Amino acid sequence: MENLFSNAQRAQVLTEALPHIKRYTGKIVVVKYGGNAMINEHLKEQVMEDIVLLWLIGVKIVLVHGGGPEISELMDRLGKKPEFVDGLRVTDKETVDIVQMVLAGKVNKTLVNLLEMKGGKAMGISGMDGRLIEAKVKNEKLGYVGEITKIHIQPVVDLLEKGYIPVISTVGCDREGNTYNINGDTAAAYIAGALESERLIMMTDIAGLLRDKNDPSTLIPQVTVSQAEQLQKEGVISGGMIPKVDCCIEALHKGVKHVVIMDGRVPHSILMELLTDEGAGTMVSGD
Secondary structure, eight states: OOOSSOHHHHHHHHHHHHHHHHHHTTOEEEEEEOGGGGSOHHHHHHHHHHHHHHHHTTOEEEEEEOOHHHHHHHHHHTTOOOOEETTEEOBOHHHHHHHHIIIIIIIHHHHHHHHHHTTOOEEEEETTGGGOEEEEESOGGGBSBEEEEEEOOHHHHHHHHTTOEEEEEOEEEOTTOOEEEOOHHHHHHHHHHHTTOSEEEEEESSOSOBSSTTOGGGBOOEEEHHHHHHHHHHTSSOTTHHHHHHHHHHHHHTTOSEEEEEETTSTTHHHHHHHSSSOSSEEEEOO
């Protein structure tokens, strides 16, 4: 197949990316990489390539990941039926052990390994390491689902200063030694806030905020906090998008400059967001 890009066009693309590269070099960008955007192995590799590329041009990338589908899969294999209340996994003592095994073990180390294979320097930690994510019981009927009480961000800062890409699994703990399953979006918002990051990128399995949820062409490219609150009242933001948008607003209140909700299934969407004028997905910013 004939090469679609001439060398001159390639050079042009790089030159157009230059102001964006300058803007993000040395800045912190937190990427929340979630359950459903992680299922396709080929896409997962592309996302890791994009993260390594950004790291190589000097962006301080922090990767916060979930792993809901993998948790459900292991529960199935162990003959345990996943239960959800208001989108949150009911987590008894046995389930929280499974969550810790899957998130802090298998998923975390697989992502670290992939980043290393692509030429990055990554270090995997969980929210329990250095008490990064301290939590308490969110709701008795959910069991060991945690509400974040404090973020001890120093371990992440140390890794960034040493030139690593921190890869964080969202398992928390309390002073009594209990382990908690923490919602990945909430954890990403709190971590990005504690780092006062330039951007928080929420990778999901939809294009962003849509006026009509069945029509991707109705993407809303940009909203402010008050517009987002209005869209919730109008019912445009509904269902599973409500907690996601609430996390975006939480992150902005905590000091993040901009939050972007984007489709993690689109190849190179992170690069499109950070290194082109058009961006990708929906950007949520303060008023």
